[in-house]
Amino acid sequence: MTIKLLYFASLREALGASGEEMALPADVADIAALRKHLAARGDAWRALTQSQSLRAALNQRMVGPQAAVVDGDEVAFFPPVTGG
Amino acid sequence: MTIKLLYFASLREALGASGEEMALPADVADIAALRKHLAARGDAWRALTQSQSLRAALNQRMVGPQAAVVDGDEVAFFPPVTGG
Protein backbone atom coordinates (compact mmCIF):
# COMPACT_ATOMS: atom_id res chain seq x y z
CA MET A 1 0.00 0.00 0.00
CA THR A 2 1.02 3.61 -0.57
CA ILE A 3 0.60 6.52 1.82
CA LYS A 4 1.41 10.23 1.79
CA LEU A 5 3.72 11.46 4.55
CA LEU A 6 4.07 15.06 5.77
CA TYR A 7 6.58 16.55 8.24
CA PHE A 8 6.23 19.98 9.84
CA ALA A 9 8.22 22.62 11.69
CA SER A 10 11.35 21.47 13.59
CA LEU A 11 10.81 17.87 12.45
CA ARG A 12 10.64 18.96 8.81
CA GLU A 13 13.91 20.84 9.26
CA ALA A 14 15.62 17.95 11.08
CA LEU A 15 14.59 15.48 8.35
CA GLY A 16 15.37 17.88 5.52
CA ALA A 17 12.04 16.94 3.90
CA SER A 18 8.48 18.24 4.01
CA GLY A 19 6.94 14.95 2.91
CA GLU A 20 6.96 12.02 0.53
CA GLU A 21 4.91 9.29 -1.08
CA MET A 22 5.83 5.96 0.47
CA ALA A 23 5.09 2.29 -0.28
CA LEU A 24 4.55 0.47 3.00
CA PRO A 25 5.10 -3.24 3.83
CA ALA A 26 1.82 -4.98 4.79
CA ASP A 27 2.91 -5.40 8.43
CA VAL A 28 3.17 -1.63 8.97
CA ALA A 29 -0.49 -1.27 9.87
CA ASP A 30 -0.73 1.50 12.47
CA ILE A 31 0.89 4.80 13.49
CA ALA A 32 3.21 3.17 16.05
CA ALA A 33 4.51 0.66 13.47
CA LEU A 34 4.93 3.45 10.91
CA ARG A 35 7.06 5.47 13.35
CA LYS A 36 9.30 2.45 13.95
CA HIS A 37 9.53 1.77 10.23
CA LEU A 38 10.64 5.36 9.55
CA ALA A 39 13.02 5.46 12.54
CA ALA A 40 14.93 2.52 11.04
CA ARG A 41 16.21 4.93 8.38
CA GLY A 42 18.62 6.12 11.08
CA ASP A 43 20.01 9.51 12.17
CA ALA A 44 17.37 12.25 12.36
CA TRP A 45 14.61 9.72 11.69
CA ARG A 46 15.09 8.16 15.13
CA ALA A 47 13.27 11.23 16.55
CA LEU A 48 10.08 9.57 15.28
CA THR A 49 10.35 6.90 17.99
CA GLN A 50 12.46 8.74 20.56
CA SER A 51 10.59 12.02 20.95
CA GLN A 52 7.78 11.66 23.46
CA SER A 53 6.18 14.92 22.42
CA LEU A 54 5.94 14.25 18.67
CA ARG A 55 2.33 14.28 17.44
CA ALA A 56 0.68 12.40 14.59
CA ALA A 57 -2.29 13.27 12.39
CA LEU A 58 -4.09 10.76 10.17
CA ASN A 59 -6.04 12.26 7.29
CA GLN A 60 -5.75 15.68 8.98
CA ARG A 61 -6.98 14.67 12.45
CA MET A 62 -4.76 14.14 15.50
CA VAL A 63 -4.52 10.45 16.40
CA GLY A 64 -2.80 8.14 18.90
CA PRO A 65 -0.29 5.36 18.18
CA GLN A 66 -2.95 2.66 17.68
CA ALA A 67 -4.72 4.40 14.75
CA ALA A 68 -4.81 2.04 11.73
CA VAL A 69 -3.07 3.13 8.53
CA VAL A 70 -4.50 2.00 5.20
CA ASP A 71 -3.74 2.54 1.53
CA GLY A 72 -4.14 6.14 0.40
CA ASP A 73 -3.92 7.67 3.89
CA GLU A 74 -2.24 10.99 4.60
CA VAL A 75 -0.07 10.80 7.73
CA ALA A 76 1.62 13.83 9.26
CA PHE A 77 4.18 14.04 12.07
CA PHE A 78 4.96 17.26 13.92
CA PRO A 79 5.96 18.78 17.28
CA PRO A 80 3.31 20.19 19.70
CA VAL A 81 1.48 23.10 18.12
CA THR A 82 2.24 26.72 19.05
CA GLY A 83 -0.28 28.88 17.21
CA GLY A 84 -2.59 31.56 18.55
CA MET B 1 -27.35 73.86 55.74
CA THR B 2 -27.97 73.68 51.99
CA ILE B 3 -27.53 70.62 49.75
CA LYS B 4 -27.99 69.85 46.07
CA LEU B 5 -30.47 67.09 45.23
CA LEU B 6 -30.63 65.08 41.99
CA TYR B 7 -33.24 62.55 40.84
CA PHE B 8 -32.77 60.14 37.91
CA ALA B 9 -34.72 57.88 35.55
CA SER B 10 -38.11 56.59 36.75
CA LEU B 11 -37.79 58.51 40.04
CA ARG B 12 -37.11 61.76 38.16
CA GLU B 13 -40.23 61.17 36.08
CA ALA B 14 -42.39 60.23 39.09
CA LEU B 15 -41.27 63.36 40.98
CA GLY B 16 -41.52 65.58 37.91
CA ALA B 17 -38.16 67.11 38.84
CA SER B 18 -34.53 66.39 38.00
CA GLY B 19 -33.18 68.10 41.10
CA GLU B 20 -33.22 71.10 43.40
CA GLU B 21 -31.25 73.12 45.90
CA MET B 22 -32.62 72.49 49.40
CA ALA B 23 -32.13 74.02 52.85
CA LEU B 24 -32.12 71.24 55.45
CA PRO B 25 -33.08 71.37 59.15
CA ALA B 26 -30.10 70.59 61.40
CA ASP B 27 -31.60 67.28 62.53
CA VAL B 28 -31.61 65.86 58.99
CA ALA B 29 -28.05 64.60 59.25
CA ASP B 30 -27.85 61.40 57.18
CA ILE B 31 -29.27 59.77 54.05
CA ALA B 32 -31.99 57.88 55.94
CA ALA B 33 -33.21 61.06 57.62
CA LEU B 34 -33.09 62.92 54.32
CA ARG B 35 -35.27 60.26 52.67
CA LYS B 36 -37.83 60.59 55.50
CA HIS B 37 -37.70 64.37 55.27
CA LEU B 38 -38.42 64.27 51.50
CA ALA B 39 -41.09 61.54 51.81
CA ALA B 40 -43.06 63.84 54.10
CA ARG B 41 -43.83 65.97 51.04
CA GLY B 42 -46.42 63.29 50.22
CA ASP B 43 -47.60 61.53 47.05
CA ALA B 44 -44.75 60.46 44.72
CA TRP B 45 -42.20 61.51 47.34
CA ARG B 46 -43.16 58.58 49.56
CA ALA B 47 -41.25 56.31 47.13
CA LEU B 48 -38.12 57.70 48.82
CA THR B 49 -38.91 55.71 51.96
CA GLN B 50 -41.12 52.98 50.54
CA SER B 51 -39.02 51.66 47.65
CA GLN B 52 -36.54 49.06 48.89
CA SER B 53 -34.54 49.18 45.69
CA LEU B 54 -33.98 52.94 45.50
CA ARG B 55 -30.25 53.82 45.59
CA ALA B 56 -28.48 56.90 46.96
CA ALA B 57 -25.22 58.56 45.94
CA LEU B 58 -23.41 61.14 48.08
CA ASN B 59 -21.04 63.40 46.19
CA GLN B 60 -21.21 60.99 43.24
CA ARG B 61 -20.43 57.78 45.16
CA MET B 62 -23.01 55.13 46.10
CA VAL B 63 -23.68 55.15 49.86
CA GLY B 64 -25.86 53.42 52.45
CA PRO B 65 -28.52 55.00 54.70
CA GLN B 66 -26.09 55.92 57.49
CA ALA B 67 -23.88 58.18 55.37
CA ALA B 68 -23.66 61.64 56.96
CA VAL B 69 -24.95 64.62 54.98
CA VAL B 70 -23.28 68.01 55.48
CA ASP B 71 -23.56 71.50 54.04
CA GLY B 72 -22.72 71.68 50.34
CA ASP B 73 -23.19 67.97 49.63
CA GLU B 74 -24.62 66.64 46.37
CA VAL B 75 -27.12 63.83 47.03
CA ALA B 76 -28.70 61.77 44.24
CA PHE B 77 -31.53 59.24 44.39
CA PHE B 78 -32.19 56.73 41.60
CA PRO B 79 -33.42 53.20 40.79
CA PRO B 80 -30.94 50.32 40.28
CA VAL B 81 -28.68 51.01 37.32
CA THR B 82 -29.21 49.30 33.94
CA GLY B 83 -26.33 50.37 31.72
CA GLY B 84 -23.94 48.25 29.69
Place this chain on the structure above:
Amino acid sequence: MSVSVQREAFDVGNEIAALTGNKFDIGAVASFVGLVRNMNVEHGEAAKVSAMTLEHYPGMTEAALEEIVTEAHVRWKSLAIRVIHRYGRLEPGDAIVLVIVASAHRGDAFAACEFIMDYLKTRAPFWKKEEGNGAEPARWVDARDDDLTAAARWEKRE
Protein backbone atom coordinates in the same frame (compact mmCIF):
# COMPACT_ATOMS: atom_id res chain seq x y z
CA MET C 1 -7.90 59.14 28.80
CA SER C 2 -9.15 55.61 29.33
CA VAL C 3 -12.85 56.36 29.93
CA SER C 4 -15.30 58.24 27.69
CA VAL C 5 -19.03 58.86 28.17
CA GLN C 6 -20.42 60.17 24.91
CA ARG C 7 -23.40 60.37 22.55
CA GLU C 8 -21.29 59.59 19.47
CA ALA C 9 -20.72 56.18 17.92
CA PHE C 10 -17.25 54.61 18.18
CA ASP C 11 -15.13 52.47 15.86
CA VAL C 12 -13.77 49.33 17.53
CA GLY C 13 -10.87 48.92 15.10
CA ASN C 14 -9.74 52.52 15.58
CA GLU C 15 -9.99 52.25 19.36
CA ILE C 16 -7.95 49.03 19.46
CA ALA C 17 -5.35 50.57 17.14
CA ALA C 18 -5.12 53.70 19.30
CA LEU C 19 -4.70 51.62 22.47
CA THR C 20 -2.11 49.18 21.13
CA GLY C 21 -0.21 51.23 18.53
CA ASN C 22 3.54 51.53 19.18
CA LYS C 23 3.33 49.18 22.18
CA PHE C 24 5.20 46.00 21.35
CA ASP C 25 4.83 44.19 24.66
CA ILE C 26 1.09 43.55 24.11
CA GLY C 27 0.29 39.96 23.17
CA ALA C 28 -3.45 39.90 23.90
CA VAL C 29 -6.36 42.26 23.31
CA ALA C 30 -9.77 41.23 24.63
CA SER C 31 -12.68 43.44 23.78
CA PHE C 32 -16.41 43.58 24.29
CA VAL C 33 -19.15 45.51 22.49
CA GLY C 34 -22.70 45.69 23.88
CA LEU C 35 -25.42 46.33 21.30
CA VAL C 36 -29.09 47.33 21.42
CA ARG C 37 -31.25 44.26 20.73
CA ASN C 38 -34.62 44.43 18.99
CA MET C 39 -36.36 42.58 21.82
CA ASN C 40 -36.44 42.39 25.61
CA VAL C 41 -37.09 38.89 26.88
CA GLU C 42 -37.68 40.17 30.42
CA HIS C 43 -41.02 41.65 29.36
CA GLY C 44 -43.27 38.67 28.65
CA GLU C 45 -42.87 36.98 25.28
CA ALA C 46 -39.85 38.87 23.93
CA ALA C 47 -41.36 42.33 23.69
CA LYS C 48 -40.27 44.26 20.62
CA VAL C 49 -37.81 47.12 21.16
CA SER C 50 -37.71 49.82 18.49
CA ALA C 51 -35.29 52.14 20.30
CA MET C 52 -33.91 52.96 23.74
CA THR C 53 -32.75 56.09 25.49
CA LEU C 54 -29.88 55.93 27.95
CA GLU C 55 -29.89 58.47 30.78
CA HIS C 56 -26.83 58.87 32.99
CA TYR C 57 -25.48 60.90 35.91
CA PRO C 58 -22.81 63.20 34.42
CA GLY C 59 -19.77 63.37 36.65
CA MET C 60 -20.58 60.29 38.71
CA THR C 61 -20.64 58.12 35.57
CA GLU C 62 -17.07 59.01 34.61
CA ALA C 63 -15.89 58.61 38.23
CA ALA C 64 -17.56 55.19 38.58
CA LEU C 65 -16.04 53.93 35.32
CA GLU C 66 -12.58 55.25 36.25
CA GLU C 67 -12.84 53.48 39.59
CA ILE C 68 -13.76 50.16 37.91
CA VAL C 69 -10.84 50.51 35.47
CA THR C 70 -8.45 51.26 38.33
CA GLU C 71 -9.68 48.16 40.16
CA ALA C 72 -9.09 46.04 37.03
CA HIS C 73 -5.51 47.38 36.81
CA VAL C 74 -4.94 46.39 40.44
CA ARG C 75 -6.32 42.88 39.99
CA TRP C 76 -4.81 41.87 36.62
CA LYS C 77 -1.63 42.53 34.66
CA SER C 78 -3.19 44.80 32.08
CA LEU C 79 -1.11 47.15 29.95
CA ALA C 80 -3.89 49.39 28.66
CA ILE C 81 -7.66 49.68 29.12
CA ARG C 82 -10.29 51.66 27.22
CA VAL C 83 -13.98 52.05 28.13
CA ILE C 84 -16.55 53.97 26.07
CA HIS C 85 -20.20 54.12 27.15
CA ARG C 86 -22.80 55.94 25.08
CA TYR C 87 -25.92 57.75 26.22
CA GLY C 88 -28.89 59.25 24.41
CA ARG C 89 -31.26 57.57 21.98
CA LEU C 90 -30.05 54.39 20.27
CA GLU C 91 -31.68 51.90 17.91
CA PRO C 92 -31.35 48.11 17.53
CA GLY C 93 -27.91 47.23 16.20
CA ASP C 94 -26.35 50.38 17.67
CA ALA C 95 -23.37 49.89 19.99
CA ILE C 96 -23.88 50.95 23.62
CA VAL C 97 -20.61 50.11 25.31
CA LEU C 98 -17.03 49.17 24.42
CA VAL C 99 -14.40 47.68 26.74
CA ILE C 100 -10.88 46.89 25.51
CA VAL C 101 -8.16 45.34 27.67
CA ALA C 102 -4.63 44.88 26.35
CA SER C 103 -2.14 42.73 28.25
CA ALA C 104 0.86 40.47 27.75
CA HIS C 105 -1.19 37.27 28.04
CA ARG C 106 -4.78 36.38 27.20
CA GLY C 107 -5.88 35.16 30.63
CA ASP C 108 -5.47 38.63 32.15
CA ALA C 109 -7.11 40.33 29.17
CA PHE C 110 -10.23 38.13 29.18
CA ALA C 111 -10.68 38.27 32.97
CA ALA C 112 -10.24 42.05 33.25
CA CYS C 113 -12.58 42.69 30.29
CA GLU C 114 -15.36 40.51 31.74
CA PHE C 115 -14.84 41.99 35.22
CA ILE C 116 -15.21 45.55 33.89
CA MET C 117 -18.45 44.67 32.08
CA ASP C 118 -19.89 42.92 35.15
CA TYR C 119 -19.03 45.80 37.50
CA LEU C 120 -20.16 48.44 35.03
CA LYS C 121 -23.57 46.74 34.77
CA THR C 122 -24.22 47.11 38.50
CA ARG C 123 -22.17 50.21 39.44
CA ALA C 124 -22.18 52.75 36.62
CA PRO C 125 -25.17 55.15 36.84
CA PHE C 126 -26.95 54.52 33.53
CA TRP C 127 -30.65 53.83 33.05
CA LYS C 128 -32.36 52.52 29.92
CA LYS C 129 -35.83 53.41 28.73
CA GLU C 130 -37.18 51.25 25.92
CA GLU C 131 -39.62 52.16 23.18
CA GLY C 132 -41.78 49.25 22.01
CA ASN C 133 -44.06 49.03 18.99
CA GLY C 134 -45.49 52.46 19.66
CA ALA C 135 -48.81 51.18 21.05
CA GLU C 136 -47.72 51.69 24.66
CA PRO C 137 -45.50 54.27 26.37
CA ALA C 138 -41.76 53.76 26.68
CA ARG C 139 -40.83 51.63 29.71
CA TRP C 140 -37.85 51.77 32.07
CA VAL C 141 -35.75 48.60 31.95
CA ASP C 142 -35.58 46.67 35.21
CA ALA C 143 -32.23 45.76 36.73
CA ARG C 144 -31.42 42.06 36.21
CA ASP C 145 -30.65 39.63 39.02
CA ASP C 146 -28.28 37.93 36.55
CA ASP C 147 -26.13 41.05 36.57
CA LEU C 148 -25.92 41.09 40.37
CA THR C 149 -24.90 37.42 40.31
CA ALA C 150 -22.27 38.08 37.64
CA ALA C 151 -20.79 40.98 39.62
CA ALA C 152 -20.82 38.95 42.86
CA ARG C 153 -18.52 36.30 41.32
CA TRP C 154 -15.63 38.77 41.47
CA GLU C 155 -16.23 39.62 45.14
CA LYS C 156 -15.68 36.03 46.24
CA ARG C 157 -12.19 35.94 44.81
CA GLU C 158 -10.90 38.76 46.98
Place this chain on the structure above:
Amino acid sequence: MSVSVQREAFDVGNEIAALTGNKFDIGAVASFVGLVRNMNVEHGEAAKVSAMTLEHYPGMTEAALEEIVTEAHVRWKSLAIRVIHRYGRLEPGDAIVLVIVASAHRGDAFAACEFIMDYLKTRAPFWKKEEGNGAEPARWVDARDDDLTAAARWEKRE
Protein backbone atom coordinates in the same frame (compact mmCIF):
# COMPACT_ATOMS: atom_id res chain seq x y z
CA MET D 1 -17.45 31.25 6.01
CA SER D 2 -16.59 31.46 9.67
CA VAL D 3 -12.92 30.39 9.52
CA SER D 4 -10.07 31.88 7.46
CA VAL D 5 -6.39 30.94 7.38
CA GLN D 6 -4.51 33.65 5.52
CA ARG D 7 -1.29 35.61 5.09
CA GLU D 8 -3.08 38.95 4.90
CA ALA D 9 -3.77 41.33 7.78
CA PHE D 10 -7.37 41.79 8.97
CA ASP D 11 -9.41 44.71 10.29
CA VAL D 12 -11.20 43.99 13.56
CA GLY D 13 -13.84 46.67 13.07
CA ASN D 14 -14.70 45.45 9.57
CA GLU D 15 -14.90 41.84 10.74
CA ILE D 16 -17.22 42.70 13.65
CA ALA D 17 -19.40 44.80 11.32
CA ALA D 18 -19.59 41.97 8.76
CA LEU D 19 -20.54 39.45 11.46
CA THR D 20 -23.18 41.56 13.21
CA GLY D 21 -24.58 43.72 10.40
CA ASN D 22 -28.34 43.31 9.84
CA LYS D 23 -28.67 40.97 12.85
CA PHE D 24 -30.70 42.72 15.53
CA ASP D 25 -30.86 39.92 18.09
CA ILE D 26 -27.18 40.30 18.98
CA GLY D 27 -26.58 41.99 22.34
CA ALA D 28 -22.98 40.99 22.99
CA VAL D 29 -19.82 40.74 20.89
CA ALA D 30 -16.68 39.41 22.58
CA SER D 31 -13.50 39.45 20.57
CA PHE D 32 -9.86 38.60 20.97
CA VAL D 33 -6.79 39.63 19.00
CA GLY D 34 -3.42 37.94 19.54
CA LEU D 35 -0.37 40.03 18.62
CA VAL D 36 3.33 39.34 18.08
CA ARG D 37 5.29 40.55 21.13
CA ASN D 38 8.84 41.89 20.92
CA MET D 39 10.10 39.45 23.56
CA ASN D 40 9.74 35.83 24.59
CA VAL D 41 9.94 35.39 28.35
CA GLU D 42 10.24 31.59 27.98
CA HIS D 43 13.79 31.97 26.64
CA GLY D 44 15.86 33.13 29.59
CA GLU D 45 15.75 36.84 30.40
CA ALA D 46 13.02 37.97 27.98
CA ALA D 47 14.82 37.23 24.73
CA LYS D 48 14.25 39.84 22.04
CA VAL D 49 11.99 38.85 19.15
CA SER D 50 12.44 40.80 15.92
CA ALA D 51 10.02 38.70 13.83
CA MET D 52 8.35 35.31 13.69
CA THR D 53 7.25 32.97 10.94
CA LEU D 54 4.14 30.86 11.33
CA GLU D 55 4.05 27.53 9.54
CA HIS D 56 0.80 25.57 9.32
CA TYR D 57 -0.71 22.40 7.88
CA PRO D 58 -2.98 23.51 5.02
CA GLY D 59 -6.24 21.59 5.04
CA MET D 60 -5.92 20.26 8.57
CA THR D 61 -5.69 23.82 9.95
CA GLU D 62 -9.04 24.84 8.50
CA ALA D 63 -10.65 21.55 9.59
CA ALA D 64 -9.33 21.88 13.15
CA LEU D 65 -10.58 25.47 13.45
CA GLU D 66 -14.01 24.56 12.01
CA GLU D 67 -14.27 21.74 14.54
CA ILE D 68 -13.46 24.08 17.44
CA VAL D 69 -16.03 26.62 16.23
CA THR D 70 -18.66 23.88 15.91
CA GLU D 71 -17.91 22.74 19.46
CA ALA D 72 -18.32 26.32 20.71
CA HIS D 73 -21.72 26.55 18.97
CA VAL D 74 -22.79 23.33 20.72
CA ARG D 75 -21.68 24.49 24.16
CA TRP D 76 -22.89 28.10 24.18
CA LYS D 77 -25.76 30.11 22.72
CA SER D 78 -23.72 31.92 20.10
CA LEU D 79 -25.32 33.59 17.12
CA ALA D 80 -22.23 34.07 14.94
CA ILE D 81 -18.54 33.21 15.22
CA ARG D 82 -15.54 34.35 13.16
CA VAL D 83 -11.97 33.06 13.39
CA ILE D 84 -9.03 34.35 11.36
CA HIS D 85 -5.52 32.96 11.85
CA ARG D 86 -2.56 34.28 9.90
CA TYR D 87 0.57 32.45 8.77
CA GLY D 88 3.83 33.59 7.20
CA ARG D 89 6.30 36.14 8.53
CA LEU D 90 5.04 38.65 11.10
CA GLU D 91 6.69 41.39 13.14
CA PRO D 92 6.10 42.69 16.67
CA GLY D 93 2.77 44.49 16.84
CA ASP D 94 1.31 42.46 13.95
CA ALA D 95 -1.95 40.60 14.64
CA ILE D 96 -1.74 36.79 14.52
CA VAL D 97 -5.25 35.66 15.36
CA LEU D 98 -8.78 37.07 15.67
CA VAL D 99 -11.76 35.41 17.35
CA ILE D 100 -15.18 37.11 17.44
CA VAL D 101 -18.25 35.63 19.13
CA ALA D 102 -21.65 37.32 18.86
CA SER D 103 -24.50 36.23 21.11
CA ALA D 104 -27.61 37.52 22.84
CA HIS D 105 -25.90 37.83 26.23
CA ARG D 106 -22.33 38.54 27.29
CA GLY D 107 -21.72 35.40 29.38
CA ASP D 108 -22.01 33.14 26.33
CA ALA D 109 -19.91 35.48 24.19
CA PHE D 110 -17.02 35.71 26.67
CA ALA D 111 -16.98 31.98 27.45
CA ALA D 112 -17.12 30.84 23.81
CA CYS D 113 -14.42 33.33 22.79
CA GLU D 114 -12.03 32.23 25.53
CA PHE D 115 -12.79 28.54 24.84
CA ILE D 116 -11.97 28.94 21.14
CA MET D 117 -8.63 30.63 21.94
CA ASP D 118 -7.70 27.95 24.50
CA TYR D 119 -8.57 25.06 22.17
CA LEU D 120 -6.94 26.71 19.17
CA LYS D 121 -3.68 27.08 21.11
CA THR D 122 -3.41 23.32 21.70
CA ARG D 123 -5.27 21.85 18.68
CA ALA D 124 -4.73 23.95 15.57
CA PRO D 125 -1.59 22.90 13.63
CA PHE D 126 0.49 26.08 13.68
CA TRP D 127 4.14 26.37 14.63
CA LYS D 128 6.08 29.56 15.37
CA LYS D 129 9.71 30.19 14.60
CA GLU D 130 11.19 33.30 16.18
CA GLU D 131 13.98 35.52 14.96
CA GLY D 132 16.01 37.16 17.74
CA ASN D 133 18.59 39.91 17.52
CA GLY D 134 20.24 38.33 14.48
CA ALA D 135 23.26 36.99 16.40
CA GLU D 136 21.80 33.49 16.60
CA PRO D 137 19.63 31.41 14.27
CA ALA D 138 15.82 31.56 14.43
CA ARG D 139 14.38 29.24 17.10
CA TRP D 140 11.18 27.18 17.18
CA VAL D 141 8.85 28.26 19.98
CA ASP D 142 8.16 25.57 22.59
CA ALA D 143 4.59 24.62 23.45
CA ARG D 144 3.54 26.10 26.82
CA ASP D 145 2.25 24.05 29.74
CA ASP D 146 0.04 27.06 30.56
CA ASP D 147 -1.84 26.48 27.31
CA LEU D 148 -2.47 22.81 28.13
CA THR D 149 -3.78 23.86 31.55
CA ALA D 150 -6.03 26.50 30.01
CA ALA D 151 -7.48 24.02 27.49
CA ALA D 152 -7.98 21.37 30.20
CA ARG D 153 -10.30 23.71 32.15
CA TRP D 154 -12.97 23.21 29.49
CA GLU D 155 -12.71 19.40 29.59
CA LYS D 156 -13.68 19.26 33.25
CA ARG D 157 -16.99 20.96 32.59
CA GLU D 158 -18.21 18.31 30.18
